[in-house]
Amino acid sequence: MSKESGLNGTVTLEQSRLAGTMQEIERRFELTDAYAQRDSLGFVTVSRKDAVPLITHMRDYLGFTHLVLVTAVDVMERGILRLVYLLHNHGLCAGIGIQVEIPRGDNPVTVSRSGDADGSEESRAGTRPGHDGDTLFAPGLASTAGVSKPAYTEMDSIHHLWAQAATYQREMKEMYGVHFPGSPRIDDEFALEGWKDIPPMRRDFDTLAYSERTFFPRPGRETHDPVEYMKQNMYPDEPTPPSA
Amino acid sequence: MYEVDTTIEPDIIDPAKLRNGEERIDLDSEKFVKIWQGPNHPGVTGNMSLELILNGDTVVGCKTHVGYLHRGFEKLMERRRYIQNFPLVCRICVPEPDFNEYLYAAAVEELAGIQIPERAKWLRALTLEMARLASFLMWMGGQAGSFGMGTIGQWTVTHRDYVLDLFEELSGGRIYHMYIIPGGVRADMPVGYAERVEEVLAKVEKLLAEIDLIMFNNSVFKARSKGLGVIPREIIDQFGITGPNARAAGIARDIRKDDPYLVYDKLDFSIVTGEQSDAYTRARVRWLETQQSVDLIRQILAKMPKEGEIHTMLPNVLHWKIPAGQTYLRAECTRGEYGYFVVADGTGYPRRVCVRGPSYTHAVALLERLAVGTNISDVAGLMVSLHTYPPEVER
Amino acid sequence: MSEAKIVRPDEREDKVGDGREAVGRAIRLANLDLPEADRELYCDARPQAVKPYNGILEKFANWARANSLWILGFGTGCGAIELRPLMTSRFDMYRYGIQPRPTPRQSGVFIIGGYASVKTLKRIVRSYEQMQNPKFVLALGSCTINGGMYWDSYNTINRLDHYIPVDVYIAGCMPRPEALIAGFNKLKEIIRAGKGEGANKYAENFDWYKANQKKVIRDWNMPDYNW
Numbered sequence: 001m002s003k004e005s006g007l008n009g010t011v012t013l014e015q016s017r018l019a020g021t022m023q024e025i026e027r028r029f030e031l032t033d034a035y036a037q038r039d040s041l042g043f044v045t046v047s048r049k050d051a052v053p054l055i056t057h058m059r060d061y062l063g064f065t066h067l068v069l070v071t072a073v074d075v076m077e078r079g080i081l082r083l084v085y086l087l088h089n090h091g092l093c094a095g096i097g098i099q100v101e102i103p104r105g106d107n108p109v110t111v112s113r114s115g116d117a118d119g120s121e122e123s124r125a126g127t128r129p130g131h132d133g134d135t136l137f138a139p140g141l142a143s144t145a146g147v148s149k150p151a152y153t154e155m156d157s158i159h160h161l162w163a164q165a166a167t168y169q170r171e172m173k174e175m176y177g178v179h180f181p182g183s184p185r186i187d188d189e190f191a192l193e194g195w196k197d198i199p200p201m202r203r204d205f206d207t208l209a210y211s212e213r214t215f216f217p218r219p220g221r222e223t224h225d226p227v228e229y230m231k232q233n234m235y236p237d238e239p240t241p242p243s244a
Numbered sequence: 245m246y247e248v249d250t251t252i253e254p255d256i257i258d259p260a261k262l263r264n265g266e267e268r269i270d271l272d273s274e275k276f277v278k279i280w281q282g283p284n285h286p287g288v289t290g291n292m293s294l295e296l297i298l299n300g301d302t303v304v305g306c307k308t309h310v311g312y313l314h315r316g317f318e319k320l321m322e323r324r325r326y327i328q329n330f331p332l333v334c335r336i337c338v339p340e341p342d343f344n345e346y347l348y349a350a351a352v353e354e355l356a357g358i359q360i361p362e363r364a365k366w367l368r369a370l371t372l373e374m375a376r377l378a379s380f381l382m383w384m385g386g387q388a389g390s391f392g393m394g395t396i397g398q399w400t401v402t403h404r405d406y407v408l409d410l411f412e413e414l415s416g417g418r419i420y421h422m423y424i425i426p427g428g429v430r431a432d433m434p435v436g437y438a439e440r441v442e443e444v445l446a447k448v449e450k451l452l453a454e455i456d457l458i459m460f461n462n463s464v465f466k467a468r469s470k471g472l473g474v475i476p477r478e479i480i481d482q483f484g485i486t487g488p489n490a491r492a493a494g495i496a497r498d499i500r501k502d503d504p505y506l507v508y509d510k511l512d513f514s515i516v517t518g519e520q521s522d523a524y525t526r527a528r529v530r531w532l533e534t535q536q537s538v539d540l541i542r543q544i545l546a547k548m549p550k551e552g553e554i555h556t557m558l559p560n561v562l563h564w565k566i567p568a569g570q571t572y573l574r575a576e577c578t579r580g581e582y583g584y585f586v587v588a589d590g591t592g593y594p595r596r597v598c599v600r601g602p603s604y605t606h607a608v609a610l611l612e613r614l615a616v617g618t619n620i621s622d623v624a625g626l627m628v629s630l631h632t633y634p635p636e637v638e639r
Numbered sequence: 640m641s642e643a644k645i646v647r648p649d650e651r652e653d654k655v656g657d658g659r660e661a662v663g664r665a666i667r668l669a670n671l672d673l674p675e676a677d678r679e680l681y682c683d684a685r686p687q688a689v690k691p692y693n694g695i696l697e698k699f700a701n702w703a704r705a706n707s708l709w710i711l712g713f714g715t716g717c718g719a720i721e722l723r724p725l726m727t728s729r730f731d732m733y734r735y736g737i738q739p740r741p742t743p744r745q746s747g748v749f750i751i752g753g754y755a756s757v758k759t760l761k762r763i764v765r766s767y768e769q770m771q772n773p774k775f776v777l778a779l780g781s782c783t784i785n786g787g788m789y790w791d792s793y794n795t796i797n798r799l800d801h802y803i804p805v806d807v808y809i810a811g812c813m814p815r816p817e818a819l820i821a822g823f824n825k826l827k828e829i830i831r832a833g834k835g836e837g838a839n840k841y842a843e844n845f846d847w848y849k850a851n852q853k854k855v856i857r858d859w860n861m862p863d864y865n866w
Contacts, residue, residue: 037571038354040503065481068572071598073587086572086585093502095572163613164484164605191311191638192794193758194857200319200793207319208791214855215797218785226562283762284713286741291714291759312759313716316792323791332788338720382723401727408724419720419813 011036017094018042021062029054033099040094043084051100052156055085059161064089064096067161070168072176076203079104081176083155105152108177108198149187151179152199159183175201256300275299279620283312287390287624290634292607294627298620306615308608314638321597326352326426327561329594334420336599337636339382340375343577344599345424347584350505351573352426355588356566363552364428369506370544371414371423372575373537374441377448378407379578380534383631387527388459390625391468396459403451406444413437428555438545445538452535460528469523473614473626477521483613484605487580489630492529493521499576511543523629530578530631565592579603579631601636608637685864686842689772697833704747704773704835705827711746712739713766715759718752718779721813730816735823743769748826751805753813754782754795760802761856767803768865772838775806775830777822784808801851804837 013022013036022034025044033045046054058064064087073082080101088095151173157180159166167190169180174190177199189195198205211217257275261267269276277298283291291312297305317336321329333348334341346368353360381404385397408418413434415423423430459465480490490497498515500508516532518525558564570587580602587596611630615623691697714722725732726739740746743766755763767774778799781787786797799805806829809822829835841848845864853859 037569041572043570066486067484068574068581068583069585069598069600069604071585071596073570073596084570084585090497090502097570097572162484163479163482164609167604167608185307189311191314193311193761196857197793200316205319205793207316207323207793210793211786211791211797214793215786215795216801216851217790217797221785221790283759284711284741284766286712312756312762314756314758314794315754315789316794320789320792335717335788338717385723398727401723402729405724405729418815 011039013042016040016042017092018096021058021064021089021092021094021096024062025054025058028057040092041097042094043097043099045099045101048100048102048155051083051085051098052158055087055098055158056161058087058096058098062089063091066090067158067165068095070158070165070172072172072178072201074104074176074201074203075101076104081105081153081178083172083178085158100155102153102155102178105177108150108152110150149173150177152177152202154179154181157181157183173199175199177202256302257304262299262304269297269305271297276304281623285624287627289386289628289632292632292634292637294611294615294623296615296620296623301619301621303615303618303620303623306612308612310608310634310638312638313635317599317639318597321594323593325562325592326564326566326594327558329597330425331420331422333597333599334422336639337577337582337601337633338419339379339633340577341420342371342375342424343575343582344584345422346372346506347573347575347582348586348597349424349426351571351584351586352566354571354573355569355586356426356564358427358556358558360428360556361553363549364554364556365506366544366548367429367433367554368424369508369511370541370548371411371421371429372506373540373544374407374410376578377534377537377541378404378411380530380537381407381448383530383578383628384455384459384527384534387523387625387628388465390628391465393459393462393465396455399451399454403444403448406447410437410441410444413440425555427558428553430555432554441541441545445541448538449535452531452538455531460524460531466524468622468625469527469629472523472618472622473629475521475610475614479613483610485580485610487576487578487602487631488516488526488529488533489521489580489606489610491516492518492525494519499574499581503574505573505575507544507547510547511540513540513543523625526629526631533578563592565590566594577602579633580606582636599636599639601633601639603632603634603637606630607632607634684866686768686838686845686866688839688842691833698831701831701833701835705830707736708748708775708823708826709738709740709746710748710750711743711766711770712741713743713749713762715751715755715763716753716780716782718750718813721779721816721819722750722752725816725819730820732820732823735820737823743767744771746770747773748775748777749803750777750779751783751799753780754787754789755799755802756794757796757855757857758794760796760852761861764803764852764856765861765865767841773835774838775826775835776803776837777819777826778805778808779811779814779819779822781810781812784810787812796855802848802855804840804848806835806837 013019013034016036016039018036029046029050031044031046034042036042066088068086068088071084073084075082081104083100083102085098086095087098155178157169159169159182166184169183170186170188171190172178173180173186174192180186197210200207257267271278279296279298281288281294281296283293293309295307295309296303317332321332324332330345330348333344336344381400385400388396411421412418415421415430475485475489475493477493480493480495494517496515496517501515513536516529516536518529566588568588568590572583572585574581574583582602583600585598585600586594589595611627611632614626618626692700724730749767749770751763782789782795783799786795789795790797796802807822807826809818811818849863
């Protein structure tokens with residue numbers, strides 16, 4: 001089915017090629033919501049305690065062996081973070097996105113690392129005592145043993161199912177502040193170095209304000225925002241309209 | 245003169261002892277060296293670091309560090325309107341930016357319920373295949389260069405430049421085309437374009453034949469790349485390996501065949517596979533896929549409708565609001581499965597755009613696994629043979 | 640292996656005053672808190688401005704410098720993609736005497752290709768300081784001028800010349816290889832006219848540059864001056 005068909009939700013899950021899969025899932029798990037985006041893609045929403053069992057079941061019994069991505073959508077209006085796990089079935093050539101809503105967390109808490117199993121994972125890479133796998137001259141950089149980077153919320157990890165999941169989870173911790181206990185290298189910096197502010201992908205982080213504060217903007221940049229332009233030219237005396 | 249002290253034993257450790265835990269990596273004992281194959285290194289593809297622990301010449305531990313090219317794309321895309329994002333997305337993946345443009349445009353069209361004209365689909369497919377060609381050519385130069393054969397890099401980058409000239413004629417830009425936009429494509433093919441494309445394709449075919457002679461029949465290349473970085477079939481799904489890395493292991497998966505998009509269901513080609521995924525077979529698979537791209541471009545030019553619209557009328561793009569929804573689209577780029585997950589929330593700005601690059605898994609988890617056990621001089625060749633590209637890891 | 644004795648600056652026979660405090664007065668050096676054993680690994684020097692030769696000797700030296708610009712082969716951003724066509728046979732920069740060197744010790748021109756993320760900026764500063772005088776910087780693309788397309792990003796810098804001195808800006812996104820060659824020609828004119836004073840500017844305004852760098856680079860785990 002051509003991707004440019006643009007059919008948005010006019011296929012139901014029973015009509016799509018995921019029908020058999022959905023029957024199997026609905027027999028065993030409570031789904032809050034399920035719909036088909038198109039013939040080869042469906043989205044289901046499960047509760048937090050059913051998420052990892054559902055993912056495991058889909059991987060082991062229903063043929064969804066390919067983990068495409070793990071990401072999060074910050075729904076600040078409802079105070080939740082919606083995690084999305086996209087799984088793909090090569091045999092059916094179809095994918096299902098499993099959505100899990102977890103509380104967003106407003107204050108960072110430090111999670112104890114005593115329960116983490118990543119000590120043994122690190123023996124492969126090797127560490128010098130006191131230098132947590134970091135450069136030789138930076139004893140203070142790495143997270144010290146016992147206390148992890150502060151996190152806003154938590155979710156069960158799936159690093160035991162797919163080796164690549166650990167990378168996604170590391171990025172989520174850095175960008176959204178979601179902690180996954182047990183995931184290897186969860187506190188290692190992924191893309192940012194020396195970041196002290198709140199996790200940048202959260203909606204309440206204002207990247208423009210941060211950039212103007214920290215980096216030196218060159219003067220002379222004008223805005224061509226059409227809302228601004230129309231306001232200046234046509235309605236200079238009226239209050240700003242609600243966002244277009 | 246110096247006297248060599250022959251009574252000192254070399255500190256090479258039996259790898260079996262490391263595996264079963266009899267020996268631990270202890271950097272204070274003088275058996276290990278930690279080196280940093282860092283961002284400024286001719287042997288890494290793009291800017292990425294490898295923290296390697298060596299015992300003698302063999303790598304016993306590897307940790308990857310990414311983030312040198314992190315620009316915060318996904319956050320920036322949430323601040324711009326849908327139409328303002330298309331110049332931004334092509335810069336995520338530099339060798340083949342058209343896949344980004346196509347996936348973003350197609351995702352927005354799917355969410356907004358827009359159909360694009362037939363000729364636009366063919367033009368999009370043409371651009372994608374040309375991007376694959378350019379990317380493969382540059383990769384071949386890189387792979388040969390990592391084993392010391394610099395001539396091939398000179399030839400392939402030059403021929404890639406001819407392809408970039410074609411792109412410049414079509415879209416106005418050499419590297420970043422910004423040609424595929426929501427609703428279709430930006431401009432039609434110039435007059436006589438097909439003949440010029442055919443000239444370049446003829447040159448590329450001659451070049452590929454020569455590369456076959458001097459690279460794949462070269463005993464040095466064979467000795468260095470056969471058996472290097474073998475990906476066993478069992479870990480392919482566990483690590484999410486896609487593209488030529490997986491096809492070289494014998495797994496026949498190609499998104500253009502399995503889940504055809506654009507006009508690939510009308511084109512005639514077969515999936516290229518190999519026997520065992522080592523560096524040599526992966527190079528061979530990519531060489532065959534380059535030839536396949538040449539053939540596909542010829543087919544597209546022959547089967548394309550001669551006339552037609554290239555762009556659908558969009559609503560006023562500065563006030564364009566897309567109904568709430570989410571979608572995930574994938575395309576087969578030179579490295580593997582490229583995916584865009586777009587979430588719209590009913591306003592004029594996207595809620596979330598998540599880019600899934602194939603190197604996300606290849607360059608981090610897979611590389612850390614494969615590098616252990618290789619010789620330090622082959623690590624660069626291994627990285628290039630996985631065709632990793634850091635910007636799409638950290639976006 | 641014979642015992643190598645590390646001689647500290649204030650133990651040298653030919654020491655010229657106690658350099659450590661005098662330097663530490665201006666900016667706070669990164670190695671002052673480290674234990675004694677690690678302090679030798681850092682240096683506590685500052686860059687010095689170099690006076691040019693006199694008259695005809697300087698003209699000759701400038702001519703020689705302009706005609707053999709060796710670039711550091713560090714592709715720091717997007718712009719690196721146009722360095723490949725520049726180095727290979729189609730646009731062949733070697734005929735201009737420009738060749739890529741892998742190490743900053745052997746290069747004279749640093750091409751900053753495009754945007755610089757904070758992580759890369761740290762490496763840029765380190766590589767730039769390790770280059771030997773005279774050294775020049777060529778800034779590619781609009782991202783070095785005013786942040787370019789990533790002007791509101793939390794991880795890319797907006798003005799490169801606040802962190803290292805820049806000699807020539809080449810506008811574009813990306814600039815074509817011909818534009819790069821034009822930029823090199825402009826740099827050659829500047830050098831021949833005796834105006835390629837980036838390294839001296841860095842030495843004279845060292846505190847200002849260092850303060851700007853430290854504002855942005857949070858985890859400073861290298862010497863203040865990597866010479």
